[in-house]
Amino acid sequence: MSACPHCQAAIETPLACAACGTVLDPIGDTTPYELLGLPLAWSIDPSELKKRLARYGRLVHPDFFAQAPDEERERAEQASARLNAAHALLADDTARADWLVEHLGGPRSENERELPRAFLLEVLDWNEELEALSAGSNAPGAASRLDALARSLEARRDEGSAAVARLLTPLPSRGSPGLVRVRQELNVLSYLERALGEIEALRSGNVARR
Amino acid sequence: MPYIELNVLNNTATDVAVGIDLGTTNSLVAIWRDGRPVVLAPEGRSGLVPSVVYVPSEGTPVVGREARDQAVVDPRHTVFSIKRFMGRGLADVRSELAARPYSATQTERGLVQLELRGRKYTPQELSALILMKVRDVACAALGGQPVTRAVITVPAYFDDAQRQATRDAAHLAGLEVLRIVNEPTAASLAYGLDQRDKGNVAVFDLGGGTFDVSILAIEDGVFRVLSTNGDTHLGGDDFDERLAELARSEIGPVAGARVLEDPGFQQAVRLAAERCKIELTAQPEADLHLVVPELRLNWRRRVTREEFEGRVADLLQRAMDCCRRALSDAHLKAAQVDEVVLVGGSTRVPIVRARVEAFFGRKPHTELDPDQVVALGAAVQAHILTGGKRDMLLMDVTPLSLGIETMGGAVDKVIQRNTTIPCAATVGYTTYADNQTGLDFHIVQGERELAKDCRSLGRFQLKGVPPMPAGLARIAVRFHIDADGVLRVSAKEESTGKSAQIDVQPMHGLTDLEVEGMLKAGFAHARDDFQARRAADLKIEIGTMLHATEKHLHAAHGGLDKETYRDLEDAISRAREAARQDDGTALQKARDELERATLPLAALLMNNVAQKALMGRKLGDV
The missing domain is CATH 3.30.420.40 (ATPase, nucleotide binding domain)
Structure with missing residues (x-):
């Protein structure tokens, strides 16, 4: 915890000082965890996260600077945007894991495209089924087959999320080879999201044609 | 008081x-x-x-x-x-x-x-x-x-x-x-x-x-x-209209079409329908009652709550x-x-x-x-x-996604709908051609995957990018939506610090129907969009691959055996052919084919680079 440059009071977030009400301008790279005053860890208490968003939002939201000089209003605009972005990232399990892997020096998604070997075999089956269904999405029984496919993808997604949580608790050390595993699991999740999105599109396409 | x-x-x-x-x-x-x-x-x-x-x-x-x-x-x-x-x-x-x-x-x-x-x-x-x-x-x-x-x-x-x-x-x-x-x-x-x-x-x-x-x-x-x-x-107006339709459909055949077009009749129908709807809130049955003295019209019809509910289902x-x-x-x-x-x-x-x-x-x-x-x-x-x-x-949140049109006509979503405001997001772009000095940005709003299906909010240009090989410039485009919901966009070339800024002022803005239509179409066309987007992305990828392959092929073809060279030439012409069409499956096939055919070339280039590096080291050692 550091001190406010204006009133020297201890501050919880580098975005603003609760004691003197000044909106601060954090310099350099400030992590989302720092912006929300949370310790670096995979697991985050959602209610604590919401509480902090509420508390800090009250310090920096431009609504409270409606009558303030332009410069101060602008600082509130920027601080609010940073707070909202940090919250959005931390509130999303996949986005948070992705950020953590990169922050700890692990591979970025564009550098490590591998999927776990066992998963590849599953993917082949799913792709085949998905292709068959997208070729004939009006065929009898297609809707229930889509549902079944979606269910197995969702089940695998839950497994993947659990694996990511396990691999990141406690946090691996900087540059640890274990981070590659996490990245691969995240690749699994992004494949699943895409496939589920395609299923959703097929479903709504059917609805529209009906 | x-x-x-x-x-x-x-x-x-x-x-x-x-x-x-x-x-x-x-x-x-x-x-x-x-x-x-x-x-x-x-x-x-x-x-x-x-x-x-x-x-x-x-x-x-x-x-x-x-x-x-x-x-x-x-x-x-x-x-x-x-x-x-x-x-x-x-x-x-x-x-x-x-x-x-x-x-x-x-x-x-x-x-x-x-x-x-x-x-x-x-x-x-x-x-x-x-x-x-x-x-x-x-x-x-x-x-x-x-x-x-x-x-x-x-x-x-x-x-x-x-x-x-x-x-x-x-x-x-x-x-x-x-x-x-x-x-x-x-x-x-x-x-x-x-x-x-x-x-x-x-x-x-x-x-x-x-x-x-x-x-x-x-x-x-x-x-x-x-x-x-x-x-x-x-x-509520639509609820009234359903009762008004009922009135028109029953009065029309009796009183004639001229009456239906009379402005006084139209307003009277609207008010009668509204009155009937309000009465149905408190009681299970009400009269749809219409009086227009000028047209000598005095018409009454009993409507049950059940009938009304059926008409607005x-x-x-x-x-x-x-x-x-x-x-x-x-x-x-x-x-x-x-x-x-x-x-x-x-x-x-x-x-x-x-x-x-x-x-x-x-x-x-x-x-x-x-x-x-x-x-x-x-x-x-x-x-x-x-x-x-x-x-x-x-x-509050922003109700529609905002993005930038890509080379292929797809939309790069920069801010997703329902993002809490104020919000900001930065995306990186680079040049597509060697020595390209300017970039045009087209900002669009909507949920569809292709820019032409979204509402255009404005265009702006970043000039003065220093000449360098394609893909080396680093251009950061920043979107900021303030607490009033107004969008500000700025772009900056990061190696030189050249920047451009605009406030996006839509000409007429989006129409309600368009917003609504876009949202609806976003669901109905999700499947088509997915294919179109895939095709657009593949075309860009093939373009980049062709650019790189041709650049190096000229210098390196001596190191490739005849068969590999012909195979590569075939793959290039097939990829060119595919890039002229919008068939996602054909594009994917051509891309994969091209990737496979360029593998020997890539290996050769890697060897050359490694050898040069080693040679350099030897020279340095001397």
């Missing part, structure tokens, strides 16, 4: 800030008093000002109840639902105009004008007349205290042009706009006062002409909008579909919604309440008058913005 705040220093009345619900059907004003918002109304009256303007043959236009009374007598000079024309071009409102008994033109800037008694009125002017009337009501209720500042509400789906038109109307009426606030979010503020300190709230706002549903999370006095959805052409289904999408965007299930709030006069209809209750599995709140909720919330927001109340905060 009148209540005037006096400034003790100079003994003059202070200006007050009010909240105004400028509605399609009715308008209302409220103010913060003694720790809570209250509606401002003349003694013994509701305070509701019908959003109707009547232009008499002599004298100044009349607004409100008196204007509405003229509707049947003189429909040609009575304007209803002017809100639907705000910030629109003539083409946007053609279907709206078809049912109206007056003519309309367009200014050279594309603004609609209605012609009444030979004078042209813009929607802004007519809305300003309504706002002045509302201000006078407030001023009278406050015992003559001047009212100069206001928070004005708009539907969540209003785009920049419509919000701007609302601002302009207020300006014409002599009001300073503190903030334009979304109606459903204002409603949640009104209800939030004595509510729980934590939980999820659904606001179901079915007004005269528009429907909005918003999902909010409340945490320690902070209201955060999680998602918003709606339909800009769904409301599809309208209700549309509303419930919006609710489902809003929940899904908020990542919540119906059971996780702790409170349901009803807003808008149409939520008095029993079947509406029943459907909402069934959908969310809980009884909705009806403690506040649904016609007053929005104005009360606007007053709360006015109080916050004038520095009065720091223990409550409303965090």
Whole structure:
């Protein structure tokens, strides 16, 4: 915890000082965890996260600077945007894991495209089924087959999320080879999201044609 | 009793800030008093000002109840639902105009004008007349205290042009706009006062002409909008119209088509239908009763509540579909919604309440008058913005995604819809050709995957990028949406610091129907979009691969055996052929083929590079 440059009071977030009400301008790279005053860890208490968003939002939201000089209003605009972005990232399990892997020096998604070997075999089956269904999405029984496919993808997604949580608790050390595993699991999740999105599109396409 | 705040220093009345619900059907004003918002109304009256303007043959236009009374007598000079024309071009409102008994033109800037008694009125002017009337009501209720500042509400789906038109109307009426606030979010503020300190709230706002549903999370006095959805052409007017259709279908064959086209008849049908609907709220049966003396028409028809409910079933289904999408965007299930709030006069209809209750599995709140909720919330927001109340905060979202058109015509979404504002996002771009010195950016708004299907918000150019090989420039484009919902875009080349900045000002803005159409089309076309997007992306990838392959092939082909070389040439020509079409499967195949065929070339290049590096080291060692 550091001190406010204006009133020297201890501050919880580098975005603003609760004691003197000044909106601060954090310099350099400030992590989302720092912006929300949370310790670096995979697991985050959602209610604590919401509480902090509420508390800090009250310090920096431009609504409270409606009558303030332009410069101060602008600082509130920027601080609010940073707070909202940090919250959005931390509130999303996949986005948070992705950020953590990169922050700890692990591979970025564009550098490590591998999927776990066992998963590849599953993917082949799913792709085949998905292709068959997208070729004939009006065929009898297609809707229930889509549902079944979606269910197995969702089940695998839950497994993947659990694996990511396990691999990141406690946090691996900087540059640890274990981070590659996490990245691969995240690749699994992004494949699943895409496939589920395609299923959703097929479903709504059917609805529209009906 | 009148209540005037006096400034003790100079003994003059202070200006007050009010909240105004400028509605399609009715308008209302409220103010913060003694720790809570209250509606401002003349003694013994509701305070509701019908959003109707009547232009008499002599004298100044009349607004409100008196204007509405003229509707049947003189429909040609009575304007209803002017809100639907705000910030629109003539083409946007053609279907709206078809049912109206007056003519309309367009200014050279594309603004609609209605012609009444030979004078042209813009929607802004007519809305300003309504706002002045509302201000006078407030001023009278406050015992003559001047009212100069206001928070004005708009539907969540209003785009920049419509919000701007609302601002302009207020300006014409002599009001300073503190903030334009979304109606459903204002409603949640009104209800939030004595509510729980934590939980999820659904606001179901079915007004005269528009429907909005918003999902909010409340945490320690902070209201955060999680998602918003709606339909800009769904409301009580549509319910009335279903009864009006019934009347027309039964009167037409008897009285003749000429009667149906009579403007006096049209207005009378509308009012009779509305009356019947209202009566059906309190009783199981009511009369649809129509009297037009000039046409010697006196027609009566019994309507049961059940029949009425059958005729509006599809309208209700549309509303419930919006609710489902809003929940899904908020990542919540119906059971996780702790409170349901009803807003808008149409939520008095029993079947509406029943459907909402069934959908969310809980009884909705009806403690506040649904016609007053929005104005009360606007007053709360006015109080916050004038520095009065720091223990409550409303965090709103942007209703549509914003993005940049890519080389292939797809959209790179920079800010997703339902992102909390203020928000900012930066995306990186690079040059596509060697020594390219300028980049054009096309900013679009909407949910579709291709830029041509989204609404264009503006274009801008970044010039002066230093010449360098394709792909080396680092251009950062930053979007910022401020608390008022206005977008600012800036671009910067990071190696030189060259920058360009624009404020995005849409020409006419998006039409409601377009927003709605885009959202709907976003679902209906999701499949087509997915393919089109895939094809566009593959084309770019193939282009980049061809560029790189040809560049190196010339220098390195000596190192490749004949067969490999021919194989590669074949793959290149097939890829070129595929890139001329939009067939995603063929493109994918050509791309994969090209990748496979270039592997030996890549290996050769890697060897060359490694050898050169080793040679360099040897030279250095010497």
